[in-house]
Amino acid sequence: GSKGFSDVIWTVKSYKKHSHVTFSYESFDGEEGFPGNLSVSVTYMLLHKNKLAVKMMAKPLNKPTPVNLALHTYWNLGGHNSGDIMSHTLKLFGSKITPVDSELIPTGEIVPVRKTPYDFRRPREIGSKFDQLPHGYDINYVLHKSRRSRHLRKVAVVVESKCGRKMELWTNMPGVQFYTSNMLKNEKGKNGTVYGKHAGFCLETQGFPDAVNHPNFPSQIVKPRGIYKHFMVYRFTAH
Structure with a gap:
């Protein structure tokens, strides 16, 4: 939609000093034209050996809906x-x-x-x-x-x-x-x-x-009781 998740206010769900932070957002049925209520979270984690991990999860609460974060x-x-x-x-x-x-x-x-x-x-x-x-x-x-x-x-x-x-x-x-x-x-x-x-x-x-x-194309439709799970890991080194 014209106002994506990058332009909304997220809530800090959990925080651990020097380790990770989790943000959450509740998308309502019909927001930006998408069906169903959707519970979304994003976690940023600092790992050993100069790694940054990001975990994005989304759970439809009442209707099937496309999810592609x-x-x-x-x-x-x-x-x-x-x-x-x-x-x-x-x-x-x-x-x-x-x-x-x-x-x-x-x-x-x-x-x-x-x-x-x-x-x-x-x-x-x-x-x-x-x-x-x-x-x-x-x-x-x-x-x-x-x-x-x-x-x-x-x-x-x-x-x-x-x-x-x-x-x-x-x-x-x-x-x-x-x-x-x-x-x-x-x-x-x-x-x-x-x-x-x-x-x-x-x-x-x-x-x-x-x-x-x-x-x-691989389907991006997630049904209620299903969970969208998206992981990425970055590793940084220098020589």
């Missing part, structure tokens, strides 16, 4: 005032994408990335094939399945060579939206720094967008 975090491993992310090296563990139309709505197709600018199966700089794209990256990748059903999928590895920082990401979701802040414009940030186009990248683990209109 994403964390729209912008990253720049070079730091808040280091410029754009074109020189970041990215490896994505996905060999297919779900193409979109001119309105950025998925067409329902699932196509290989081979021999396209969307191929990040081998590490390369984010900006290395930007001249082949009209605006930048904003596309859902189909992630490789984990060899063990209970294990999280490896999503991506990002490295910023100048500072030596590396970020790795895992999830239990089938897809990830890779976005290069194509619409960012004159956003004021830390210490007065102004962020422009391509100042950060997003890796948003998720179900496939618009899955309700494409039966070949």
